[in-house]
Amino acid sequence: MAGNLTTYLILSFFLLACGLYGLLKRRNLIALLISIELILNGAAISFLAFNRFLFPASNLGEVFIVFIISLAAAEAAIALSLILAVHQSIKTHNIETMDKLKG
Amino acid sequence: MIAADLLLIAFAAFIIVGGFLAVEARNIFHNALYFGLALVGVAGIYILLGSEFLGLVQILVYVGAILVAIIFAIMITPALFLKRSPRNTLKQIVAAASGFGVSALLLFLCLQSKPVSWNQKISFTEDVFSIKQVGAMLLSKYALPFEIISVVLLIAIIGALLNAREEN
Numbered sequence: 001m002a003g004n005l006t007t008y009l010i011l012s013f014f015l016l017a018c019g020l021y022g023l024l025k026r027r028n029l030i031a032l033l034i035s036i037e038l039i040l041n042g043a044a045i046s047f048l049a050f051n052r053f054l055f056p057a058s059n060l061g062e063v064f065i066v067f068i069i070s071l072a073a074a075e076a077a078i079a080l081s082l083i084l085a086v087h088q089s090i091k092t093h094n095i096e097t098m099d100k101l102k103g
Numbered sequence: 104m105i106a107a108d109l110l111l112i113a114f115a116a117f118i119i120v121g122g123f124l125a126v127e128a129r130n131i132f133h134n135a136l137y138f139g140l141a142l143v144g145v146a147g148i149y150i151l152l153g154s155e156f157l158g159l160v161q162i163l164v165y166v167g168a169i170l171v172a173i174i175f176a177i178m179i180t181p182a183l184f185l186k187r188s189p190r191n192t193l194k195q196i197v198a199a200a201s202g203f204g205v206s207a208l209l210l211f212l213c214l215q216s217k218p219v220s221w222n223q224k225i226s227f228t229e230d231v232f233s234i235k236q237v238g239a240m241l242l243s244k245y246a247l248p249f250e251i252i253s254v255v256l257l258i259a260i261i262g263a264l265l266n267a268r269e270e271n
């Protein structure tokens with residue numbers, strides 16, 4: 001089971017499913033950010049699994065996962081600063097109340 | 104079962120429980136903690152797939168920096184104490200159907216080819232510490248994305264600082 005590519009693909013697609021489900025269901029801004037990070041982690045697992053099983057001599061998947069983690073950190077920083085900025089003007093976290101273009 | 108199977112079952116349990124409860128729990132702080140559990144499971148999967156550098160980087164950066172920043176944002180903004188809106192059941196069913204449906208469809212398409220197992224013929228003659236190989240690749244062949252990532256991180260820091268400033 002640990003030597004099969006299918007197992008890691010199932011894990012990667014399970015994280016994608018949870019991230020999509022949370023992204024469509026939750027209304028809290030921070031929960032949306034957590035769902036996006038879950039999707040990114042699922043994609044990263046599938047990168048490394050394909051690298052190890054189909055192209056064992058290369059390590060391009062590892063290099064790409066370093067880029068994915070750095071970009072996820074940058075995106076989380078900006079998203080959290082946006083959440084702080086929104087919260088200073090609108091005192092709520094419910095995304096359904098943010099339907100005006102000007103704060 | 105061999106040890107790799109047991110470790111895989113343990114880390115897969117972390118990922119499944121953490122990933123599902125990170126979007127299903129009602130309290131936002133519980134979401135963040137279950138997300139941390141899923142990240143530790145993903146780090147274990149990285150180590151199991153043979154790249155210990157990525158497992159440690161995952162714990163350092165994702166659990167140690169991103170999760171901590173999310174918990175800071177939960178603590179600073181009073182997200183824990185706001186009253187909850189009533190649940191929309193139809194929206195929940197549509198979200199579950201589309202999320203799990205799309206992912207099941209993609210998984211079904213991925214499994215159409217013949218199953219691939221571990222290639223035992225690759226022999227590790229040289230040293231295979233992953234940090235050495237990743238470092239060599241990052242500085243020789245992928246130096247341009249490496250430098251651009253630094254610029255992106257710098258812009259992200261400046262943007263985050265400018266955004267969260269209070270209007271005077």
